Amino acid sequence: MKAAKHPHRFAVPTAFLVMLTVCLACPRAAAQAPTQTKDRPVALKGARLIDGTGRPPIENSVLVIEGSQIVAAGKAGAVSIPKDAAVQDVTGKTIMPALINLHGHLGLSNNGADSAAGHYTEENVAKQLNKYLSYGVATVASFGQDEDLVFSIRADQRAGKIGGSRLFTAGRGFLEYTGKSNPTDHRYRPQNLEEARADVRELAAHHPDYLKMWVDDGLGHGTKIKPEIYRAIIDEAHKQHIRVFAHEYYLADAKALLAAGLDGFAHSIRDQAVDNELIMAMKSRGVFLIPTLVRDETLFAYADNVKWIDDPFFQSGLEPGALTIIRSPQTVGKFRQDPDIAKYRAGLEMAKKNLKALSDAGVKIAFGTDSGIPTRFPGYLEHRELQLMVEAGLTPMQAIVAATGTNAEILGGTKQFGTLQAGRAAEFILLDANPLDDIRNTEKLSAVWQAGKPVHSVSAGSTSTRASRQ
Numbered sequence: 001m002k003a004a005k006h007p008h009r010f011a012v013p014t015a016f017l018v019m020l021t022v023c024l025a026c027p028r029a030a031a032q033a034p035t036q037t038k039d040r041p042v043a044l045k046g047a048r049l050i051d052g053t054g055r056p057p058i059e060n061s062v063l064v065i066e067g068s069q070i071v072a073a074g075k076a077g078a079v080s081i082p083k084d085a086a087v088q089d090v091t092g093k094t095i096m097p098a099l100i101n102l103h104g105h106l107g108l109s110n111n112g113a114d115s116a117a118g119h120y121t122e123e124n125v126a127k128q129l130n131k132y133l134s135y136g137v138a139t140v141a142s143f144g145q146d147e148d149l150v151f152s153i154r155a156d157q158r159a160g161k162i163g164g165s166r167l168f169t170a171g172r173g174f175l176e177y178t179g180k181s182n183p184t185d186h187r188y189r190p191q192n193l194e195e196a197r198a199d200v201r202e203l204a205a206h207h208p209d210y211l212k213m214w215v216d217d218g219l220g221h222g223t224k225i226k227p228e229i230y231r232a233i234i235d236e237a238h239k240q241h242i243r244v245f246a247h248e249y250y251l252a253d254a255k256a257l258l259a260a261g262l263d264g265f266a267h268s269i270r271d272q273a274v275d276n277e278l279i280m281a282m283k284s285r286g287v288f289l290i291p292t293l294v295r296d297e298t299l300f301a302y303a304d305n306v307k308w309i310d311d312p313f314f315q316s317g318l319e320p321g322a323l324t325i326i327r328s329p330q331t332v333g334k335f336r337q338d339p340d341i342a343k344y345r346a347g348l349e350m351a352k353k354n355l356k357a358l359s360d361a362g363v364k365i366a367f368g369t370d371s372g373i374p375t376r377f378p379g380y381l382e383h384r385e386l387q388l389m390v391e392a393g394l395t396p397m398q399a400i401v402a403a404t405g406t407n408a409e410i411l412g413g414t415k416q417f418g419t420l421q422a423g424r425a426a427e428f429i430l431l432d433a434n435p436l437d438d439i440r441n442t443e444k445l446s447a448v449w450q451a452g453k454p455v456h457s458v459s460a461g462s463t464s465t466r467a468s469r470q
């Protein structure tokens with residue numbers, strides 16, 4: 001069995017892994033597989049419960065779990081606790097759904113900071129999926145820089161052979177023809193309409209969860225994919241019943257993409273303020289936007305030595321050597337000398353303003369980080385993104401709903417995961433303080449549960465193995 005064979009960074013007993021992987025919470029397995037273990041039901045009582053739907057929190061709640069599933073969630077007294085349940089008093093904690101990162105990348109780095117080639121291996125992808133999970137990110141949607149190997153990794157995970165964060169993938173994304181290319185870049189670069197359609201059909205044979213394409217000129221340094229090419233990509237993808245999500249930067253491109261039938265934006269619009277035309281077009285078709293504010297912040301964070309680099313919760317989850325790399329004079333110098341650094345700062349400020357405007361207008365706001373690119377660390381950046389969304393003017397509840405209920409809906413998982421209701425995966429985090437009071441309290445991570453069991457989690461100050469048999 002693969003999970004046991006691979007060197008596992010965390011000292012989790014093999015027996016535990018075997019048990020965990022039996023009912024790994026992939027949507028189909030979780031929904032259909034009969035409960036394989038005859039464990040007693042578990043009831044967590046006394047916590048504040050944020051269920052991910054946007055409903056007000058339930059103080060003094062009861063959450064009842066059987067196997068990998070939630071069977072009841074509600075106010076103490078209104079939920080009956082099975083007689084044979086193992087009751088855990090978690091008074092003072094807050095329980096909320098595990099986070100869902102709708103824009104991540106996998107297998108592009110060995111330790112999170114380096115960017116050497118040849119890292120796209122099953123072992124490396126699995127390691128990163130475990131990293132996400134240890135920070136309470138139990139689902140990650142990989143966005144277009146995978147190799148075809150990802151489809152067998154996804155199949156292995158859905159068969160219960162690989163653990164970690166639940167994986168969705170676009171497979172290989174679509175890019176302009178004349179951009180920078182290197183041998184480790186496996187993205188499609190169709191030269192003409194026929195190639196574009198043929199490439200989409202080839203991708204479709206792998207059953208990607210959605211399609212990702214880039215529509216950007218890298219602040220003028222590259223060549224943008226031509227509108228007739230992206231229109232063919234969208235049209236052919238829709239014929240294959242695949243939704244198309246785009247990396248975009250400019251407002252004008254966003255409008256043209258909407259007119260072409262795009263289904264979701266992978267980033268904020270950063271060149272100018274959004275307007276009513278865009279808002280109306282997005283709302284009329286339920287098109288979402290993933291702000292990825294932290295992506296823009298990481299373009300200058302290391303140059304500025306921002307405060308969160310010292311955050312124990314950030315450092316606790318780093319692989320050996322990663323901190324040395326991001327603090328090295330070479331890395332800091334590279335970021336400081338980037339001629340576009342002022343544009344990155346301005347881009348983040350514009351992104352924040354636009355996020356607030358879109359949210360206030362009722363546009364669907366999703367949640368994602370663009371983590372997994374070297375120096376954009378999986379796991380920690382998801383917590384930082386919540387903070388930036390609140391800095392932009394969203395309430396903590398709005399940011400949490402984007403990262404849980406809304407993202408689950410976008411991934412087609414509403415009935416399986418993302419909210420803490422009967423019939424959903426028992427997949428949540430326990431916090432030592434209330435994130436609705438201060439969103440930074442999601443960093444006060446006390447435990448991560450997946451498939452009805454606590455798993456290894458990162459905590460500020462040290463990594464600790466909190467996994468234990470019930």
Ligand SMILES: [Zn+2]
Pocket residue numbers: 103104105143370
């Ligand atoms: Zn990305």
